[in-house]
Amino acid sequence: xxxxxxxxxxxxxxxxxxxxxxxxxxxxxxxxxxxxxxxxxxxxxxxxxxxxxxxxxxxxxxxxxxxxxxxxxxxxxxxxxxxxxxxxxxxxxxxxxxxxxxxxxxxxxxxxxxxxxxxxxxxxxxxxxxxxxxxxxxxxxxxxxxxxxxxxxxxxxxxxxxxxxxxxxxxxxxxxxxxxxxxxxxxxxxxxxxxxxxxxxxxxxxxxxxxxxxxxxxxxxxxxxxxxxxxxxxxxxxxxxxxxxxxxxxxxxxxxxxxxxxxxxxxxxxxxxxxxxxxxxxxxxxxxxxxxxxxxxxxxx
Amino acid sequence: xxxxxxxxxxxxxxxxxxxxxxxxxxxxxxxxxxxxxxxxxxxxxxxxxxxxxxxxxxxxxxxxxxxxxxxxxxxxxxxxxxxxxxxxxxxxxxxxxxxxxxxxxxxxxxxxxxxxxxxxxxxxxxxxxxxxxxxxxxxxxxxxxxxxxxxxxxxxxxxxxxxxxxxxxxxxxxxxxxxxxxxxxxxxxxxxxxxxxxxxxxxxxxxxxxxxxxxxxxxxxxxxxxxxxxxxxxxxxxxxxxxxxxxxxxxxxxxxxxxxxxxxxxxxxxxxxxxxxxxxxxxxxxxxxxxxxxxxxxxxx
Numbered sequence: 134x135x136x137x138x139x140x141x142x143x144x145x146x147x148x149x150x151x152x153x154x155x156x157x158x159x160x161x162x163x164x165x166x167x168x169x170x171x172x173x174x175x176x177x178x179x180x181x182x183x184x185x186x187x188x189x190x191x192x193x194x195x196x197x198x199x200x201x202x203x204x205x206x207x208x209x210x211x212x213x214x215x216x217x218x219x220x221x222x223x224x225x226x227x228x229x230x231x232x233x234x235x236x237x238x239x240x241x242x243x244x245x246x247x248x249x250x251x252x253x254x255x256x257x258x259x260x261x262x263x264x265x266x267x268x269x270x271x272x273x274x275x276x277x278x279x280x281x282x283x284x285x286x287x288x289x290x291x292x293x294x295x296x297x298x299x300x301x302x303x304x305x306x307x308x309x310x311x312x313x314x315x316x317x318x319x320x321x322x323x324x325x326x327x328x329x330x331x332x333x334x335x336x337x338x339x340x341x342x343x344x345x346x347x348x349x350x351x352x353x354x355x356x357x358x359x360x361x362x363x364x365x366x367x368x369x370x371x372x373x374x375x376x377x378x379x380x381x382x383x384x385x386x387x388x389x390x391x392x393x394x395x396x397x398x399x400x401x402x403x404x405x406x407x408x409x410x411x412x413x414x415x416x417x418x419x420x421x422x423x424x425x426x427x428x429x430x431x432x433x434x
Numbered sequence: 435x436x437x438x439x440x441x442x443x444x445x446x447x448x449x450x451x452x453x454x455x456x457x458x459x460x461x462x463x464x465x466x467x468x469x470x471x472x473x474x475x476x477x478x479x480x481x482x483x484x485x486x487x488x489x490x491x492x493x494x495x496x497x498x499x500x501x502x503x504x505x506x507x508x509x510x511x512x513x514x515x516x517x518x519x520x521x522x523x524x525x526x527x528x529x530x531x532x533x534x535x536x537x538x539x540x541x542x543x544x545x546x547x548x549x550x551x552x553x554x555x556x557x558x559x560x561x562x563x564x565x566x567x568x569x570x571x572x573x574x575x576x577x578x579x580x581x582x583x584x585x586x587x588x589x590x591x592x593x594x595x596x597x598x599x600x601x602x603x604x605x606x607x608x609x610x611x612x613x614x615x616x617x618x619x620x621x622x623x624x625x626x627x628x629x630x631x632x633x634x635x636x637x638x639x640x641x642x643x644x645x646x647x648x649x650x651x652x653x654x655x656x657x658x659x660x661x662x663x664x665x666x667x668x669x670x671x672x673x674x675x676x677x678x679x680x681x682x683x684x685x686x687x688x689x690x691x692x693x694x695x696x697x698x699x700x701x702x703x704x705x706x707x708x709x710x711x712x713x714x715x716x717x718x719x720x721x722x723x724x725x726x727x728x729x730x731x732x733x734x735x
Contacts, residue, residue, distance in 0.1 A: 191724075223617070316524070319660045339619075340641035341655055351732045354642055354653040359620045395735040431652045432733040434696040 134177045135274070137380040138247050139167040139373060140266040141256025142213055142236065143180035143204065145192060148408060149218040149229075150363050158409040159190060162256035162279065164368035168410050169400050170377030171181045171197040172418045178248050179203035179266060181239040185384070193414070202244040210235035219355045221364065224338065241266040246271040250273075252380035255299065256369055260291040269297055277301035279372050285311050299327035300385070318343060322350075329413045334394065336368055344394060347386055353394060356402035356428050363408045367401040370410070374400035374421075382412050399424040436575070437476045439508040439548050439679040440674060441470040441567040442557025443514055443537065444481035444505065449709060450519040450530075451664050459710040460491060461516060465556035466670035468710050470701050471555070471678030472498040473682050473719045480504035480567060482540040484512035494715070503545040511536035514735055518595065520664060525639065542567040549573075556600065557670055558582050576686045578602035580673050586612050586656055598630035601686070604673045606637045610634035619644060623651075636697065637669055645695060654695060657729050659705035664709045670704040671711070675701035675722075700725040 141163030147156045152380035167178040177200035184206070191201055216230035241262055251274040255263040263278055277300045284292050285308060296302060302325060304316065315321040318335060322345035325333040331347040341354040384388055400421055406412040442464030450458045462635055468479040476528045480500035485507070517531035528604055542563055549570050556564040556579040564579055571577070585593050586609060597603060603626060607619065616622040619636060623646035626634040633647040643657040676698035701722055707713040
């Protein structure tokens, strides 16, 4: 079993769905990713929060054994804040407010244990910060990055450089199209591979995902989940669980990655069943494994 | 092994893609469905064509052992004609021209062998004609119908009646939404089940399909196909191959249906690789089986 480092944002989110409004709930790519990964392996969380982040928030992570030495508290700042509204029927969302706050000060400076991590998940945040963290890791066996439309548009050069440094890239179909200007998923996948990473995973939300590597391709469906309450963090949990599983197996081969993608898929299927990662907080690893077996059985033909 | 009856349209299509224009190529829901089914079992084709349908067209079907006793030639009519343009990048199509021609005269009057079919695929055509054919079959073990937006809008009452007479309904996601007014796939699936059929398969094009029954649900991805030339008939071939496989096994149980859906998926993945069913005309059953094994292996986690 290897340890996993998760670098990214930790945030407060205010989320509006057709049914409900929730204020100042925990969000952020690294928060979701590390929480999901912690079901699989020893995980460290690297991020930055403000003075409004109470110790009871941190405890949610330490209760799951997540290392928080690199979760820096900036007393003179507020935590990164995002407010968004979901329109579930059209599968779209709208950003109402973004306050970068402490993220403008965030400069990853890893502790020795984090620097020794052999599995690194660079969750969605500025590619400049993703590179800064990755360069401090001296023992990397597998590094995977996520990104989003904002960085594709505004920090494209840094993102292109990051892509030459990582083994895998995870992004959704819209982002893949934005980054490659290819509408066809296969052309986008091929082009992304040519830009550096050894594999690319294109997420398609409720339609599952497609994995691309030089001589391999696979497509897996989402786990059929009827009770979608709120989808924030599903992609982060998908990638976090995937990396957590790979670290737990200390594996980077194709078969392990496929199984890891399946674990990511079923873990993400819990997250959407409640706000924040409340649904994950109610379950144990056994419930993920049970859903994994249901998923595996569903795919047996 | 049981025999399969396929009822529906036989047509000439003129198809425009970004790369090419093809005129008067063979199309029609029953033509595609029966051709795909013929890889699996003895198949009969029930349809109507005009005087412009040369015997060499019919021979394409008889060469595959398809029974054409119920393919009626109306000497004073022309074959049903459809002209459409595909915009592959946006995954949309536009109808340029529809000439019903012989379809206005079509009145299925099945031969004795067809009436004895225990597996019946009612491919996309007026639900009035689908019911007319089905009522002549006296030995039905499994009847599955496909439909489309035109009939949902214009022959809704007949379609609702048909749904109480069939075991299964196959339609795409837009049609499911149109018929149920539910944007959410699961709600649409539940509602369709409440309208009569024992199972419903909602096709999502390149995103695969979802199967709904009272206590069962499964989702399967499309076979990853890079070389999409032209998608006409993919859905018809999907359902035709599925029904052909079930008839070949004389089975209607859940496990067999799942395997049949997988066979439908891989058979459809050939069809999109060329115009009409030209790609299917180049292959043997062994190539479908080889792709089925690749698909099965892709889904092994």
